[in-house]
Amino acid sequence: MIKMNGIRKLYATGKVAVEALKGLDLELKGGEFVSIVGPSGSGKSTLMNIVGCLDTPSEGEFFLDGERVDQFNGNQLAEVRNKKIGFVFQNFNLLPYATAYENVELPMIFAGAPQKERKETVTRLLTRVGLGDRMDHKPTELSGGEMQRVAIARALANSPKLILADEPTGNLDSHSGAEIMGIFEELWKSGTTILMITHDPNIAKRTKRTIMIKDGVIVTSLNGNGNGSSSHE
């Protein structure tokens, strides 16, 4: 699903160039449920942005679903984000003036899906995350857990191969967080590949593989049972 070789990302901040990723290699197979952990400034978010095709690497190769995407232009990347990736953000990022239904519908509108198909899919997805009766509610009328469920439904709208979740439980209480993790596990079981950034070791434990990043490189990759490889600089 994901294959990255020697990914480097340089940010020019004034006269100083900061290297956020320093030749990172990563491989994710289809159907995996992986968490990325690491301290602040380790390069987690940069990695997520590149994996999510929101940003491109300064160097290295990046294959997503068999396609080399590191050289893609803006519109090609938009196409990849729309069709192959579903985003779930820590602060939900729902459009405040749109209903739950309209928020979920949005990626399908960008994909040019016909209205009948949109209606069918949005209704099915919102029902699946337990919000079949709250489709007309605006984000302000929903709880944090409900908003995140809308965001998950939105991430699934175009049946993406990969779900990218950035601290999806970070703004939720433990009960709602557990519910959301339950939904992710269900999704994984149904075959969706999930890559999740988290600070919470308990959340990381519920994924099937945990990758630790430090100073822009992967330092350890552990399976859910604690086995795995580690590489140090």
Next chain:
Amino acid sequence: MINSLLFVRLFWRDLRANKKRMTLTLIAVLWGTLSIVLLLAFAEGLKAQFAENSKGLGEGILIIWGGQTTIPYEGLGKGRRIRFYPEDLQEIQRQIPEVEKVGADYFNWGTSISYGKKTISGRTNGLFPSFETMRAHYPMPGGRFINDLDMSKRRRVAFLGDRMATDLFGVEDPIGKVITIDNMPFTVIGVQVKKQQMGSYSGPDNNKVSIPATTHSAIWGNLRYNNLVIKPRDVNQAEFVKSRIYEVVGKRQKFDPKDKAALSIWDVIEGQKMMDKIMLGLQVFFGVMGFFSLSIAGVGVANIMYAAIKERTVEIGVKMALGAKKRQIMGQFILEAVLICGIGGLFGILVAQGVCGFFERVDLNNEALTWLGKPTISMTIGLVTVTILAFIGLVAGFFPARRAASVNPVESLRYE
């Protein structure tokens, strides 16, 4: 494209979020549209009024006076005065088939015109029946103009200018009444309809008395006409007709047809063409002024769009993350700018319509307003305004939209 309901809601949210700014922007667009529509409408009214007023003198005619020769011809020296005789008119009509109508004027200044105890010193003209249509001497209902029988029988009948009729008769109906001109009785057969007359020679038509040319000639013994009035069949043949008149009259009165000073021709047709051009120029000028005025409103629209983009940075980032392409992001902002222009413009056109409606209802007794005419919003003005509004909306939306589409999704998702 964003679905329409969502788009309207988004627009509504922006409207509420920036109430004051949006209101001011809409007022600016309204004002700009109002000024462009009114400028064009007044120009249109002025044009129509000028056209109407120029009809007062007569449409498509040539008015000809005798001049003085400047070229010696067939043994005759230069400086000879040329005057018109009935034979000139007959020859023009006989030899120039391109001429549709002919006529001539006799003048008599300072005649004493009386009805009852009222006496006015005024002008009495001897005219041809063709003046009714050529020189717009149309009678009011109940009356008529001089006809061929009046001419052949040298009847003592009089056709009054409307002001002359009012001055002599007040509210009384003049038709059938007998007036005296230099103590000779004349029966009033008609009163001229009120008309605006932009050009005139020897005074306006509304304060003169017209009698048959033959009667005039018999009473005052004029041998020569004061001037001729000729109407070509086709306005496009006016130049040809003019040159033929030089030839025909030149041959009869022995002057060189190339001697332009021998005759003096007032080409009303040319004047009307010139006036059309001036009016078109005026309309273009007004249109350009209106365009600039509306452009300022466009700056306001662009300004509010830039503000909206700043406020919606996160939203733009989210949409990009969800796979919106550049054109989809741009389309929304351009459409919004066009919508602002559309709403402001619609109200502007409605207010302009109201202003024009007001002018339509009021009776234009004021002399200045009579010349200004009534502002009219034509289909063309509507189309021009809508096109300019759409153009300004597109331009005002394009640049902010381009900025929106160039937002870095990573940066904007971090932006709060």
